[in-house]
Amino acid sequence: MIRLMIVDDHPVVRAGLRALIDSQEDLEVVAEAGNLTDAVAAALEFQPHVTLMDLHLGAENPGGIEITAALRGLKHAPEVLVLTTYDTEADIVRALQAGARGYLLKDAPPNDLFAGIRATARGETALAPSVAAALVRRTSNHGAGVTEREVQVLDLLAKGLGNKDIARELFVSEGTVKSHLAHVYTKLGVDSRAGAVAVAIERRIIRA
Template sequence: MIRIVLVDDHPVVRAGLRALVDGQEDLSVVGEADGLARAREVVGADRPDVVLMDLSLGDGQAGGAEVTAALRALPEPPEVLVLTTYDTESDILRALEAGARGYLLKDAPPEELFAGIRATARGETVLAPSVAATLVRRTTPGAVTITEREVEVLELLSRGLGNKEMARELFVSEATVKSHLSHIYTKLGVDTRAGAVAAAIERRIIRA
């Protein structure tokens, strides 16, 4: 029996997933959590094989990537399978770098989800087709690659922050922010802040 913990801040979503997953003879939901503190508690008590992890866990809470990293740092860590609505490059990379074994989207058919859970429990990598395509594009020779710090700048740009505010958020100088912006404009083929945000959203580098 594959033991599963659900981490999602929406009770209705957790209830739906529990009903779906528990309908499989070899799968069993043994616990639920809505954030980091509860996830640590439940995982420590119930020792699941797989954690199904949402990425957006509500305002003021650690995101799914941070929770994933915390769970993977435990002495006997569970495998983590991200199940989310987001397929932007920044979300994918953060989740995988945090230690997630796989990344599926919430519109996946039930059978794909079940197969993904089983594969994750076996230690195999599971990726939604659009996620795999994003990673392939990123590693294609000659492809424009946005660095993690440039993604952070783009996310701050999308929030309407100015150079001084971005420098404060990133703990760097305004000159460094301007340098990042220059590189971003060149890579995305734009010459304005609004153009950079629009291009990043269109290319699914950051969320809308």
């Protein structure tokens, strides 16, 4: 029997997933959580094999990436399978870097979800087709892709921050921020901040 924990801030979503998963003879939901504190406590108490992780848990809570990292740091760490609506390159890379084993989207057919859970429990990687395609695009750029730091700059740029504020957020100098922006402009083929944000959103490098 594969024991699961569902981490999502919407009780209705958790209830729906529980009903769906519990229809399978080899799958059992043993815990639910909507925030970091409850997720860690439940993982310690119930020791699930797999955690289904949403990425956005409300503005007041740490997100799924932070919770993934916390869970993967536990002594008896569950495998983490992200189940979200977001498939931007930034979200995918950060989730996998935090320790997620797989990444599926909430529009996945039930059978794909079940297969992903079973694969994750076996220690295998489960990726939605669009997620796999995004990773292929990233690795096929042969170094010409946007770096993780440049993605962070783009994220802050999209929020309307100026160079000084971006430098403060990232603990770097304004000169470093300007250098990152110059590289981003070249890689994205743009010549303005607005253009960089627009192309980054269009290419699903960052969220709108």
